[in-house]
Amino acid sequence: xxxxxxxPSWVICKSGTSVKIECRSLDFQATTMFWYRQFPKQSLMLxxxxxxxxxxxxxxxxxxxxxxxxxxxxxxxxxxxxxxHPEDSSFYICSARGGWTSSGVSYNEQFFGPGxxxxxx
Amino acid sequence: GNSVTQMEGPVxxxxxxxxxINCTYTATGYPSLFWYVQYPGEGLQLLLKATKADDKGSxxxxxxxxxxxxxxxxxxxxxxxxxxxxxxxxxxxxxNQGGKLIFGQGTELSVKP
Numbered sequence: 001x002x003x004x005x006x007x008p009s010w011v012i013c014k015s016g017t018s019v020k021i022e023c024r025s026l027d028f029q030a031t032t033m034f035w036y037r038q039f040p041k042q043s044l045m046l047x048x049x050x051x052x053x054x055x056x057x058x059x060x061x062x063x064x065x066x067x068x069x070x071x072x073x074x075x076x077x078x079x080x081x082x083x084x085h086p087e088d089s090s091f092y093i094c095s096a097r098g099g100w101t102s103s104g105v106s107y108n109e110q111f112f113g114p115g116x117x118x119x120x121x
Numbered sequence: 122g123n124s125v126t127q128m129e130g131p132v133x134x135x136x137x138x139x140x141x142i143n144c145t146y147t148a149t150g151y152p153s154l155f156w157y158v159q160y161p162g163e164g165l166q167l168l169l170k171a172t173k174a175d176d177k178g179s180x181x182x183x184x185x186x187x188x189x190x191x192x193x194x195x196x197x198x199x200x201x202x203x204x205x206x207x208x209x210x211x212x213x214x215x216x217n218q219g220g221k222l223i224f225g226q227g228t229e230l231s232v233k234p
Contacts, residue, residue: 043226112165
C-alpha cells in the first residue's frame with residue numbers, strides 16, 4: 001500500500017514551453033501533497049505544500065506564477081512549470097501524506113513518488 | 122528554525138564493512154526522525170523512522186536510535202553490501218511544521234566488492 005506515482009518520469013522540452021507533471025496517490029487519499037526540487041548531488045528543496053481543494057502554500061523564494069500547483073482531488077496533484085527555461089531543468093519529486101486507505105489504515109508519513117526529470121533545451 | 126546536519130560524503134566502503142552515517146538535528150518540540158534512501162535515478166524510499174526519544178528504528182539491517190540528549194540519529198549497519206550503494210538522507214518532521222520534512226544534505230555511499 002501507499003504507492004505514489006508520477007508522470008512523466010522524464011520530459012525534454014524547448015525553452016518557453018510549459019510542462020505539466022502529475023502526482024497520484026494510487027491506493028490512498030492524500031489530504032496533503034508536497035512538491036520538491038532536487039539538483040544533482042544535492043538535497044531536496046521543498047517548493048510548496050498542497051492541500052486538496054485549497055491554494056498551495058509556496059516556500060520562500062519559489063515563484064508561484066512560475067510553478068503552478070493544482071490539487072483538484074484527493075489522489076491527484078499537478079505541477080506546471082510555465083515558460084520553462086534551462087535553469088528550470090531539475091529532478092522534481094512529489095510526496096503524499098494523510099488520509100485513509102480502503103482497508104481503513106491511516107497514513108501520517110509522507111510517501112514519495114519516483115520523480116520526474118525535466119530537461120529544458 | 123529546525124535543521125538537520127549529516128556527515129559529508131561520499132563514503133566509500135568495502136563489502137561487509139561497518140557503516141555509520143552521522144546525523145544531528147536542531148528542533149523545537151519533539152520531532153519525528155527519519156532516514157530515507159535514494160537509489161540512482163529514483164525517488165526517495167523510507168528506510169526507517171523513530172518518533173520519540175530512545176526509539177530505535179530498524180529495517181534491512183540498518184538501525185538508528187533517537188538520542189535526545191545528543192540530538193542525534195546516526196545510521197548504522199553492521200555489514201554493507203554492494204546493493205546498499207545509494208544516497209542516504211536524514212530528515213525530521215516537527216509537530217509545528219505542518220508535516221513538512223526537513224532534510225539533511227544527503228550522504229552518498231559507495232560499496233565496492
